[in-house]
Amino acid sequence: MNRLADALSRMFDLGLTGELLGYPFVQQALLAAAALGLVSGVLAPLVVTRRMSFAVHGTAELAFTGAAAALLVGFSVTLGALGGAVLAALLLGLLGQRDNERDSVIGAVLSFGLGVGVLLLWMNPERTANKFTLLVGQIVGVSSADVTLLGVAALVVLVITALLYRPLLFASVDPEVAAARGVPLGVLTPVFSLLVGTATALGVHVVGALLVMALMVTPGAAAIRVTASPLKATVLSVVFAETAALGGILLSLAPGVPVSAFVTAISFGIYLLCRWIGGMRINRLTRGSAAATA
């Protein structure tokens, strides 16, 4: 408890925060977080609409497995996470095409992947602190090469999402008519899983595998509470994700608390606020339409 009080007392130590901002590793972490916030913010409303929260979780666990394998053989952790996430996306796409089966397939794959990851970490002779960060994230580990890789991956995901956006949205919110209009649902589903997998892998480095949902799911869930416009929801979701990712890092600097604690707290705070605002909004709208039809 003392440790927490001590940390919180330093949270708004602007001098220390400012000093830390001068370090390249902090700047790199902020850049990585900004890229991650942008990508996850754009994808999150679609993830929520498509009911893929659990799939994101499963993908993140396999990204962790990939990262753990990379760490063991001395390979790039980011590339390892990407490999794991892509494998997960393909597996979930192949095994879980049927809606009623998807849930259990994810559960089965997720737990096995996590187990393999733990084994890989155990086999690793390195210090444990380094391994722990794969699950809960760290910012000191982001190198400039990582930032470049994250930036390129984020750009690729964003460009593909922009080009596919209309059919993707159509297939997500209105699958029956989308299919009738010739939107290839069977192609879009695995493609979207790959996009989500890539974004998730990026997240493993910043917030860690266990907490990726705070950026890949929560901002989207919060945004669709307060607006029914897909465009506004996407913009809000990006704002929420950036606030959580960048704000989390800034607040964690001075107290030296793990980044993910703040990222998830901010994300959850925004979610609660949006639920509250959304509840009032629905009340107002239903009263309005009841009055209109009466």
Place this chain on the structure above:
Amino acid sequence: MLSHLRTRKNPPSEEVAEASESPPAVRLRGARLSYGQRVLWRDLDLDVAPGEFLAVLGPNGSGKTSLLRVLLGTTPLTEGSVHIAGEPAHRGNERIGYIPQQRSLQDSLTLRGSDLVGLGLDGHRWGTGLRGRRERAERVHDALRSVDATDYAKTPLGLLSGGEQQRLRVAQALVSDPRVLLCDEPLLSLDPSYQHRVSGLIARQARRTGASVLFVTHEINPVLPVVDRVLYLVDGRFRVGTPDEVMNSETLSELYGTEVEVARVGGKLVVAGAEAEQQHHVHEGGWT
């Protein structure tokens, strides 16, 4: 094999008479659809004239929805040919508008009517769609206005009544100015008063734009006032004709192969004897 009642084409109104030069909106020739041993229908010849309203009736599993999928190009015919407005049916046909059941929108809070209609216009297109946004907005607005839905175009869909949702569905299907409107049980789960209003709206809008309507339904009464012809499918057999030609005791008894009684009660058609097959209105499968 039964002899098929082939009726002459009867354009329903003068507005479409001038379009009689153009090819039929839908043309099926010697069409057969079967899954393994099971034949849904065979030797189906059908011309639907521009502007014509055709009700597709029959018990569950008779291949009504499958017929729509053949026209949409998502299910290939086992045998025969199918043309839409003169060209072979294919997936993603821009000449077709589609109206599904109402329940598909029941609890959707992440979309507004204007978004739904917009997706009907360009939701199937790749690319960013940043160009032509103004024209897009105008077309969406026109479509919304034509079904009197501008008042609630910005309300989350899940908060609207079933009738309002289906109005938006009509706008969504018509916004791309299709030649053929395919409706798959659009009245299911609607209140009776809404059923008449929605079917009337579909018929009026189709007449206005010259689009033909293929209207799959298990209940003919709500559409009876607007129907030009009926396609009745039963167990691989079928009949095409005006409601009077098809919806009578003799024809339906022959079609069902059992005693079926059709009576007119207060302007409504009551079909007795085919209930066993008609009771279960479980919709035939979703899109997979």
